[in-house]
Amino acid sequence: MLSLRFLVLFIHIVAVIVALGGSLFSTFALAPVLIDELEPPARVRVSRRIVRRLGAIVLTSLAVLVVTGILNVLFIGGVSILLAIKLVLVVVVIGLALYQYGNLGAQIWRLSAAGPSPEVADLQARFRRVGLTVGSIVLLIIYLSIGLTRGSGAIVASIR
Amino acid sequence: MGRLTFVALLLTVVFTVSYAVGAHIAVRYLNPSFGAWWNSNEFAILECAAAALGMLIGIRIGARLVQGGEVKNRSMVAAVIVGGLILPIVARINAEVARFKFTSGGFATGWLIDHFGYDTGIILDKVLTAGVYSIKIAAFALPVGMILFGVAIAILMTAEPAGDTADATSK
Numbered sequence: 001m002l003s004l005r006f007l008v009l010f011i012h013i014v015a016v017i018v019a020l021g022g023s024l025f026s027t028f029a030l031a032p033v034l035i036d037e038l039e040p041p042a043r044v045r046v047s048r049r050i051v052r053r054l055g056a057i058v059l060t061s062l063a064v065l066v067v068t069g070i071l072n073v074l075f076i077g078g079v080s081i082l083l084a085i086k087l088v089l090v091v092v093v094i095g096l097a098l099y100q101y102g103n104l105g106a107q108i109w110r111l112s113a114a115g116p117s118p119e120v121a122d123l124q125a126r127f128r129r130v131g132l133t134v135g136s137i138v139l140l141i142i143y144l145s146i147g148l149t150r151g152s153g154a155i156v157a158s159i160r
Numbered sequence: 161m162g163r164l165t166f167v168a169l170l171l172t173v174v175f176t177v178s179y180a181v182g183a184h185i186a187v188r189y190l191n192p193s194f195g196a197w198w199n200s201n202e203f204a205i206l207e208c209a210a211a212a213l214g215m216l217i218g219i220r221i222g223a224r225l226v227q228g229g230e231v232k233n234r235s236m237v238a239a240v241i242v243g244g245l246i247l248p249i250v251a252r253i254n255a256e257v258a259r260f261k262f263t264s265g266g267f268a269t270g271w272l273i274d275h276f277g278y279d280t281g282i283i284l285d286k287v288l289t290a291g292v293y294s295i296k297i298a299a300f301a302l303p304v305g306m307i308l309f310g311v312a313i314a315i316l317m318t319a320e321p322a323g324d325t326a327d328a329t330s331k
């Protein structure tokens with residue numbers, strides 16, 4: 001029960017929860033409330049700071065995911081085609097997250113310094129769309145992970 | 161950055177081929193002590209060079225996805241420095257992971273011998289095996305490089321002054 005393998009798996013799952021939960025909370029809870037409750041100048045001021053903080057949290061969670069994920073592969077002791085697909089999807093998610101926070105987030109940060117504008121609104125909409133895409137792919141990765149450990153073609157059973 | 165990637169690629173190719181064909185014998189012929197050193201270290205250099213190549217490609221892909229500027233350049237430098245520091249660990253772990261087989265394997269040997277004859281086929285099979293091993297190490301190191309850059313840019317962006325909109329909006 002208390003082993004290094006369990007600890008690594010626990011941290012891996014916590015990192016998924018933090019990354020996915022943060023993005024979902026921001027998209028479905030925080031953004032609508034900000035639109036309803038705050039005037040545009042104040043909303044832009046709050047949301048530009050959220051973009052930065054959330055970016056740091058999500059990208060750090062992804063880093064923890066990658067490290068613990070590679071350690072998990074070591075513990076499992078095999079690589080299947082399903083796992084290879086999962087790894088490719090992980091690279092896609094990291095790429096999209098970098099684009100979301102490093103490109104769109106940076107543009108929002110720069111443009112919103114002058115206050116609300118149509119460009120900022122467009123970028124925010126694109127930021128949300130990319131966030132939802134990342135969330136969907138992460139859910140697909142979780143489904144593949146369940147298949148890897150619990151499905152009929154579970155990697156442990158197929159390798160050993 | 162481009163030169164660093166080129167050096168990593170060159171080292172990966174040279175040491176992969178050298179390990180596969182046993183090129184240390186030729187080096188031993190020219191300089192016995194250097195050949196002995198080459199033989200005992202070529203596999204470790206292959207692993208480190210492949211991991212470095214994967215991480216550098218990952219950092220470059222990550223940098224392409226991010227908008228330019230001073231923060232991006234500083235993030236690349238920071239990611240390369242941290243990547244260099246953790247290279248031995250990444251190379252070691254990825255080398256372990258790369259040894260796991262993806263399929264039941266072994267089908268290429270027969271095909272290569274059929275098409276190129278026994279002597280050439282065996283050598284090509286060794287080159288193929290070592291090449292796939294290097295590619296797998298680099299492939300596992302790629303997300304590590306990408307996320308190193310991601311964390312670096314996240315930290316540097318958050319550390320930047322807020323540049324609050326309060327003044328701009330009040331005006």
